[in-house]
Structure formats: C-alpha cells, structure tokens
Amino acid sequence: MKLFFRQTGETGPAIIILHGVFGSSDNWLTISKTIAAQGYRVFALDQRNHGQSPRADEHDYQVMASDLHEFLIDQQLEKPILVGHSMGGKAVMQYAMNYPGTFDKLVVVDIAPKFYPVHHAELIRGLNAIDLASLKSRNEADTILSQYEPILTVRQFLLKNLYRNEQGQFAWRLNLPVIERELHGIGEELTNPRIVNEPTLFMRGSESPYILDEDLPTIKRIFPNSKVDVIQGAGHWVQAQKPDEFVESLMTFIGHTA
Known part of the structure; x- marks a missing residue:
C-alpha cells in the first residue's frame, strides 16, 4: 500500500513517524518542524485507514509493518530512525521484529508489547x-x-x-x-516476537496507564538494548502534552546511541 506522507527537512538522517489510532500525519506537523530544524529529514506517515492514505479491509500489525517496509523501499531510505506512538508504536515494534537490520534505532511512545483490552x-x-x-x-x-x-x-x-x-x-x-x-486487534499482542537488539527508547508518560512498572521486564526481555524515559506530567499523548520534553528525550537518545 502506498501511504500518504508529509516530509519536513531536505537533508540529514531520516526519521519516520507513525501516529496512533484516530490520528494522522497532520498531528505531527509542529513536532516534525522542530526535529527537522536540528538537521533531520522527517517523514510523518498516514497509516492505512487513516488520514489521506488508502483504505482497506485488513488492519493489523503485520500489514502495517508491511506498509512501512514498502514505504522505506519506495523512498530508498536505508537505516532510518523509527518513531511510533500508541498504535504506531506497536506498528514500529512489529516492523522491527519482521525486518531486522533495516533500521537504525527505534522509539516507542507510551505503549508496551502486550495485549490491551478494548477501550476506545x-x-x-x-x-x-x-x-x-x-x-x-x-x-x-x-x-x-x-x-x-x-x-x-x-x-x-x-x-x-x-x-x-x-x-x-x-x-x-x-x-x-x-x-x-478491528479495535480488539489493535490492542492485541504482537506476533513473530523476535528479540530486537537495535537501540530502543520507550517514552512513558508519568500520568499514563499504558506502560506499567510490571511491563518493564517484558520490555527488557524483548528489547534488551532499550531504555525507558518517563516524561513527567504527561499522559498518553506525550508529544502533544509535553512537546519540548518529547523532543529533548528523542534528541538525547539519538545523540547518545551511535
């Protein structure tokens, strides 16, 4: 599937951003401009069945990972940094499990690799x-x-x-x-749970119930080269509620995991 995207910045390492359920690339415009100003090319995507991307009957993490892989091939992007929030976080985790060696670093925003009951x-x-x-x-x-x-x-x-x-x-x-x-499937556990050794950052809102202390051992088991940043005062919508802290956490991670 050919996904709609918005590119900000013309030079520098590539950063791919995947939004959460009910979201779109439009939600990430301000953040994208802030990141691009620090020397990056930012590609904010509309995932299938969202925004201006095509619609389809299939909507699960396997096809979302495949969509992302197709996008990277089409844009000739090698070893980008992948960022995903909520549903987008699960999509980039699934991608990391399915396509090892094709990305540089992983950033997962306020979601864990576990089952979530339907709550939308x-x-x-x-x-x-x-x-x-x-x-x-x-x-x-x-x-x-x-x-x-x-x-x-x-x-x-x-x-x-x-x-x-x-x-x-x-x-x-x-x-x-x-x-x-597909709401139930959006909350499902990921399949093909390969150990992901690439540097990974989990960003967690201090006021959010999505990543719990009890989830940390599972995160460390699947993502052994990972760290968890707690963004104080943020709920689930970390990037919207604490945009400066979000960018600072992201930039620090990118700069210190060569």
Missing part, C-alpha cells in the same frame, strides 16, 4: 453518532461528541478527522467501519 469503543460510538449527511458545522459535531467524550482536547483531536469533500459535504478521514471492527 465509546469514542467510536460518539463518532458514529454524528450524522454527516445532516451535519451543519464542526460546533454541532463537537456538541454531539461531548455526550460521549467530556475532554475538549480529545474531542478536538478526534474532530481533526472531519473535513469537507469536493462536494462540500462533511466526511471522515477515517475508515470508521474497519477501525471499529
């Missing part, structure tokens, strides 16, 4: 409650969604997927039926 079902219900055919404005969509999600910043993030198509009608940049069907 209410958000899906909220998005499905928005009748696009009769929708008049984003404010109306926000009012409907607020019945399912009380936090404004989360609703704003979700509604970034709302746009007007060429006919002027509201539409989603998400393949909602497939994502709803």
Whole structure:
C-alpha cells in the first residue's frame, strides 16, 4: 500500500513517524518542524485507514509493518530512525521484529508489547453518532461528541478527522467501519516476537496507564538494548502534552546511541 506522507527537512538522517489510532500525519506537523530544524529529514506517515492514505479491509500489525517496509523501499531510505506512538508504536515494534537490520534505532511512545483490552469503543460510538449527511458545522459535531467524550482536547483531536469533500459535504478521514471492527486487534499482542537488539527508547508518560512498572521486564526481555524515559506530567499523548520534553528525550537518545 502506498501511504500518504508529509516530509519536513531536505537533508540529514531520516526519521519516520507513525501516529496512533484516530490520528494522522497532520498531528505531527509542529513536532516534525522542530526535529527537522536540528538537521533531520522527517517523514510523518498516514497509516492505512487513516488520514489521506488508502483504505482497506485488513488492519493489523503485520500489514502495517508491511506498509512501512514498502514505504522505506519506495523512498530508498536505508537505516532510518523509527518513531511510533500508541498504535504506531506497536506498528514500529512489529516492523522491527519482521525486518531486522533495516533500521537504525527505534522509539516507542507510551505503549508496551502486550495485549490491551478494548477501550476506545465509546469514542467510536460518539463518532458514529454524528450524522454527516445532516451535519451543519464542526460546533454541532463537537456538541454531539461531548455526550460521549467530556475532554475538549480529545474531542478536538478526534474532530481533526472531519473535513469537507469536493462536494462540500462533511466526511471522515477515517475508515470508521474497519477501525471499529478491528479495535480488539489493535490492542492485541504482537506476533513473530523476535528479540530486537537495535537501540530502543520507550517514552512513558508519568500520568499514563499504558506502560506499567510490571511491563518493564517484558520490555527488557524483548528489547534488551532499550531504555525507558518517563516524561513527567504527561499522559498518553506525550508529544502533544509535553512537546519540548518529547523532543529533548528523542534528541538525547539519538545523540547518545551511535
């Protein structure tokens, strides 16, 4: 699958960024510019069924890893640094297991290589409650969604997927039926669990429940050459809530793991 991407920066080592579920490359524009200014080429991708990338019935970590591999071949990128948040973090971990020797370093943001129970079902219900055919404005969509999600910043993030198509009608940049069907799979454990020896950074929000102390032995077993950075004051959306600390952690890791 040919993924849509946004490139920031023209020279320097390549950094690939994969967003989480309900996200897109658009969420990473500011971070990408900050990183590129320090001498890197940043490629923020839209994963399948998200953003402007193609839609497909398949949505699991094996096909997401394959999509990433195809992208690296198409762009002739050798040994890039791979960064993934949440679902994107699992996708880059799966890639690392499937394609050893094709990347330089791995950065996994606030997700562990374990099973997570379905916990986005209410958000899906909220998005499905928005009748696009009769929708008049984003404010109306926000009012409907607020019945399912009380936090404004989360609703704003979700509604970034709302746009007007060429006919002027509201539409989603998400393949909602497939994502709803595959929510359980998005939380699944990874397959082909090869030991990954490449330098790996796990970034963990101090207020997030996604990486627990009890997960650290498993992380160290599968990723023996790894370290864990705790970003104080951050929840699951580390890069959005603490962008300066996120970039500092990333740059320190890149600079000290030659």
